[in-house]
Amino acid sequence: MNHIPQSITNLINQFAKLPGIGQKTASRLTYYLLRKSGQDVLDFGQAMTNLKKNLISCSRCHNYANQDPCSICQDPKRDPQTICVIEQPLDIIAVEKTGFKGHYHVLHGALAPIEGIGPEHLTLENLKNKVNNNDMFELIIATNPNLEGEATAIYIQNMLSDQNIKITRLAFGLPMGIDLEYTDEITLTKAFEGRK
Numbered sequence: 001m002n003h004i005p006q007s008i009t010n011l012i013n014q015f016a017k018l019p020g021i022g023q024k025t026a027s028r029l030t031y032y033l034l035r036k037s038g039q040d041v042l043d044f045g046q047a048m049t050n051l052k053k054n055l056i057s058c059s060r061c062h063n064y065a066n067q068d069p070c071s072i073c074q075d076p077k078r079d080p081q082t083i084c085v086i087e088q089p090l091d092i093i094a095v096e097k098t099g100f101k102g103h104y105h106v107l108h109g110a111l112a113p114i115e116g117i118g119p120e121h122l123t124l125e126n127l128k129n130k131v132n133n134n135d136m137f138e139l140i141i142a143t144n145p146n147l148e149g150e151a152t153a154i155y156i157q158n159m160l161s162d163q164n165i166k167i168t169r170l171a172f173g174l175p176m177g178i179d180l181e182y183t184d185e186i187t188l189t190k191a192f193e194g195r196k
Helices: 006-016 023-035 038-050 090-096 124-133 147-159 185-193
Strands: 079-086 102-106 138-141 166-169
Touching: 006 023, 023 038, 079 090, 090 102, 102 124, 124 147, 138 147, 147 166
Parallel strands: 079 102, 079 138, 138 166
Antiparallel strands: none
């Protein structure tokens, strides 16, 4: 890339560090910004610079917020007896689309011993304290349906087994519109286990 100006190469390399962005997409994004007006590029840069400046972690749910507690935790219309445990703040967007009206607890990851991520790296102790100090009815574990998510769900269930609360796990199974012949064995097994 010697024939490409260093500022362009630098931005391509920064974009390529993002998840799901390869060199080709990073190049497209960089050259897209070059076609934009100077003000658009400045606004984009300012948004990047300010991204973390005004954000805090909500002391109740550990979501990113501008205030503590966050707007979800302050909302009196939400059910305080139902808490949905998720891995990342981004998961809130997906769950909110379902019409869920309870509260959240963000773990900021999942157990992954091979990567050195143990219980102490997550907000599990805060979750335990939250359950101990609240009059809860249901804890919904909505971790990802992979090895790490399953391990985290089992860990949470064991950690809270002595509590008098209902602990549920999101059901897994077949997506709408799929043919059985194209379904993998694990998904089909989970669908049979979770049948109604």
